[in-house]
Every structure is written in structure tokens, then in C-alpha cells.
Amino acid sequence: MKILVINCGSSSLKYQLFDMDNEEVLVKGLVERIGIDGSRLKQEKGEDEYIIEEDMKDHTEAVKHVFDAITDKENGVISDLSEIDAVGHRFVHGGEKITKSVVIDENVREAVKEYSKFAPLHNPANMMGLEACEKLLPNVKNVAVFDTAFHQSMPEENFLYGIDYKYYEDQAVRKYGFHGTSHDFITQKTAQVLEKDQKDLNMISCHLGNGSSICAIKEGKSFDTTMGLTPLEGLVMGTRSGDLDPTVVTFLMNEYGYDTKKMDNVLNKESGVLGVSGVSSDFRDLENAANDGNKRAEIALKMFANRAKRYIAGYMAEVGNVEAIVFTGGIGENSITMRESIMEGFEQFGIKIDPEKNNVRGGCHLVSTDDSKVKVFVIATNEELMIARDTKKLV
Ligand code: ADP
Numbered sequence: 512m513k514i515l516v517i518n519c520g521s522s523s524l525k526y527q528l529f530d531m532d533n534e535e536v537l538v539k540g541l542v543e544r545i546g547i548d549g550s551r552l553k554q555e556k557g558e559d560e561y562i563i564e565e566d567m568k569d570h571t572e573a574v575k576h577v578f579d580a581i582t583d584k585e586n587g588v589i590s591d592l593s594e595i596d597a598v599g600h601r602f603v604h605g606g607e608k609i610t611k612s613v614v615i616d617e618n619v620r621e622a623v624k625e626y627s628k629f630a631p632l633h634n635p636a637n638m639m640g641l642e643a644c645e646k647l648l649p650n651v652k653n654v655a656v657f658d659t660a661f662h663q664s665m666p667e668e669n670f671l672y673g674i675d676y677k678y679y680e681d682q683a684v685r686k687y688g689f690h691g692t693s694h695d696f697i698t699q700k701t702a703q704v705l706e707k708d709q710k711d712l713n714m715i716s717c718h719l720g721n722g723s724s725i726c727a728i729k730e731g732k733s734f735d736t737t738m739g740l741t742p743l744e745g746l747v748m749g750t751r752s753g754d755l756d757p758t759v760v761t762f763l764m765n766e767y768g769y770d771t772k773k774m775d776n777v778l779n780k781e782s783g784v785l786g787v788s789g790v791s792s793d794f795r796d797l798e799n800a801a802n803d804g805n806k807r808a809e810i811a812l813k814m815f816a817n818r819a820k821r822y823i824a825g826y827m828a829e830v831g832n833v834e835a836i837v838f839t840g841g842i843g844e845n846s847i848t849m850r851e852s853i854m855e856g857f858e859q860f861g862i863k864i865d866p867e868k869n870n871v872r873g874g875c876h877l878v879s880t881d882d883s884k885v886k887v888f889v890i891a892t893n894e895e896l897m898i899a900r901d902t903k904k905l906v
Contacts, residue, residue, distance in 0.1 A: 516529065516895045518601040521633075522543070523543050523545065524542040526541075534896060537588040546569055551563070551564050563579075598648065600641050601692070603634055604633065605619075608626075610664075615652075615655055637655075641655070656692055656898040658690060660691055662733040663733075670685045672686065672739075686740060690722070690724045696892055697890055697892055701835050705834065705886075707834075719838065720841040725746065725822045737753075796808075833885055836887045836888070838887070844872060844889055844892075847870055851866070860884065862883050865880045
């Protein structure tokens with residue numbers, strides 16, 4: 512069974528074609544600058560690269576080029592589009608209506624439209640990808656896998672904000688959580704590694720990348736998470752502020768005369784470790800700058816580590832009987848020093864990482880000492896595979 516996974520942003524589209532008989536990626540690619548001058552598709556098949564540089568005015572044209580690339584005689588991997596059995600789409604915000612992956616129907620469309628108010632850049636872009644596939648592959652089933660779905664198991668005491676209940680009732684203002692596909696994948700993988708039934712597993716999943724979130728998992732389900740109504744809450748991120756006193760927002764708007772759009776941009780694009788350091792949002796640059804004595808880069812890294820520490824420790828108390836702490840995402844998988852910084856201080860609770868075992872990137876590794884009270888793992892996430900698996904299950 513061949514499944515195409517599509518992840519559409521407002522001007523980009525990532526894709527992977529899986530052979531689900533052995534979960535092998537046959538081909539993957541990225542389209543950038545959709546609707547902007549200089550559109551470009553880059554496809555990778557093993558070591559080979561195939562590039563198309565041609566204007567693509569919308570997502571339908573981008574999807575058309577993806578189909579051309581994967582069926583290309585020389586650079587493609589299938590001879591005809593009829594070989595695609597289903598398409599799995601990444602969707603961002605399904606609100607309270609979507610609690611699991613679903614075959615697209617009218618209810619899904621309504622939910623995507625309704626919750627676009629909280630994901631104005633993502634949900635409409637995800638929809639454009641879907642509509643392009645429906646147009647060009649009319650006989651193939653489409654499945655939607657939502658970032659928010661995994662977190663719908665959170666109890667009310669963890670998803671409500673400390674504001675008048677009417678805002679939840681009238682406007683659905685609450686914590687939804689994101690990165691659900693990754694946290695779900697990590698939970699399943701950890702259960703498999705520990706040879707446990709997922710429903711008996713309490714753990715902490717730390718997805719640390721450009722966007723970062725931590726998830727407390729109780730009995731195999733999301734119990735609490737750091738991202739909120741939108742992906743802005745929680746950890747200090749590459750360019751997002753994470754938690755702050757809401758008064759900071761109203762104060763800055765008043766002082767600088769910022770409107771909501773500008774303020775949104777400040778918090779999402781100009782803040783986080785980029786804003787604090789003035790150096791970069793990329794942790795490799797920050798680690799280099801800190802090593803060269805840049806004070807603000809050092810502070811930004813410490814802020815990131817401390818915020819993560821606070822959530823991990825808090826979630827351990829919330830969930831109880833935690834068996835594993837797992838690091839994933841670009842930083843979680845690759846930054847040996849950031850994992851060390853985050854876990855520093857947990858020794859007093861009997862949780863220790865082994866510096867030698869921690870000297871790894873990606874893959875699936877136990878990095879804690881033999882006598883550590885909680886096992887610490889590095890596990891590479893794979894959201895695309897998770898989407899392909901759910902799609903296969905549903906069709
Ligand atoms: P996204 O959220 O866009 O999917 P990723 O999970 O790919 O992001 O994470 C990207 C981040 O991972 C980069 O910004 C960079 O900070 C970090 N990263 C990647 N490799 C390393 C490394 N070797 N050391 C430290 N940080 C790294």
C-alpha cells in the first residue's frame with residue numbers, strides 16, 4: 512500500500528511517499544515559495560536530488576508539480592498516480608471537535624473552518640492542500656491527522672485557563688496543545704522499547720525543535736502540555752516567547768502603539784531565544800556564540816533549559832510514577848549539551864544521565880545511568896510516518 516503524506520504551510524508544502532508494506536520512504540520533497548516569485552520544488556530519492564524551478568501560483572499547482580515529480584520517468588518512483596492508495600494530511604487545529612485521526616468528511620471541514628480563528632495561517636493552508644488533492648486525485652481517500660487531537664484527553668483542570676468560565680463556554684478559549692502527532696509517536700515508541708502496554712505508561716515527552724513543547728503522559732494519554740490555545744505558550748522557543756505575564760502584552764501595545772497584528776508578530780517571530788540573544792533562533796549558532804563568550808546567547812540557553820526543567824519537574828508531580836523522560840525534535844535529538852543542562856539538578860531526585868551514553872544524536876538511545884530512578888531516552892520522532900500509519904489504519 513502506497514501512502515502520500517502532505518504537510519502544507521501557507522507558502523510551502525512538504526511531502527513523503529511511503530510504501531506501507533515495509534514503512535519505507537520511497538521519495539520525499541519540499542515545495543517553497545508557493546504563490547511567490549521563485550517557486551521551487553526539491554525532491555530527494557535516496558542520494559539523488561531533483562529540482563523544478565517554475566512559478567506555482569497556488570497549492571493546486573504545487574500539488575500538480577509534486578505529482579509530476581513522483582511520476583517522472585527518470586526521477587520519480589511510481590509510473591502512475593493510480594498507485595497512490597491514500598493521502599494523509601497534516602492538519603493543525605481541530606479544536607474540541609477532533610479527538611483522533613479521521614477520514615475527511617463534512618464534520619472535519621467544519622471543524623477546520625471553525626478553529627481557523629485560532630490557527631489563521633495554518634488551517635486554511637492545510638485545507639488548500641486537501642482541496643488540491645481532491646481535485647487532482649478524485650478517487651483517492653484523504654485522511655486528516657491533527658496536531659491537537661492527541662491532547663483532547665487532557666482533563667478540564669489542566670486545559671482551562673484561570674479566567675472567567677464564560678470565555679471557554681462562549682469562545683472555546685482553552686489550552687489545546689500541539690505537536691500531538693510527535694508526542695503520540697514518542698509515547699508508542701517508548702512503550703514498545705520498555706515492552707509495556709501503552710495504557711500502563713506514565714512518561715514525559717520533550718519535543719524540542721524550532722517550536723518546542725513538553726507533554727505529560729498519564730496511562731498512555733496526554734494529561735497536560737505546555738502549548739496552549741496556540742503554539743505560543745509554554746517553553747521559550749526559537750522565535751516565540753512562551754509563557755509571560757499577559758500584562759507585558761497590553762503594556763507594550765500601549766507604550767509602542769502596536770496593533771494586535773504587530774504584537775502577534777513580536778511574540779511569534781521576534782521573541783524567544785532569538786529576541787533574548789540577538790544572535791539567532793538556531794541552537795547551533797547560540798551554542799557557538801555562548802562558547803565564544805556571548806553573554807546574551809548564554810542567558811538565552813539557560814532560560815530555555817530552566818523553563819524545560821520547571822515543566823518536567825512539575826509534570827512528574829502531576830502525573831506520578833513517571834518511568835521515562837524522552838527527548839526528541841531537532842534540539843532534543845541533537846543537542847548533547849542542552850540535554851545535559853536540562854537534566855542538571857534532577858540528581859537530587861535520583862535521576863541522572865550518563866555523559867558517555869548521552870553522547871548520541873537521533874536514533875533511539877537510553878542515556879540515563881543504570882541506577883537512575885527514571886529512564887531518560889533520546890528518540891528520533893517521525894511525524895510523517897505516524898500520519899502514514901494512521902492513514903493506513905483508516906483506509
Ligand atoms: P521544526 O520545529 O522546524 O521541525 P526541528 O525539530 O527540525 O524544527 O529543530 C530545528 C532546530 O534543531 C534548529 O533550529 C536547531 O536549533 C536545532 N538543532 C539541529 N541540530 C542541532 C545540533 N547539532 N545541535 C544543537 N541544535 C541543533
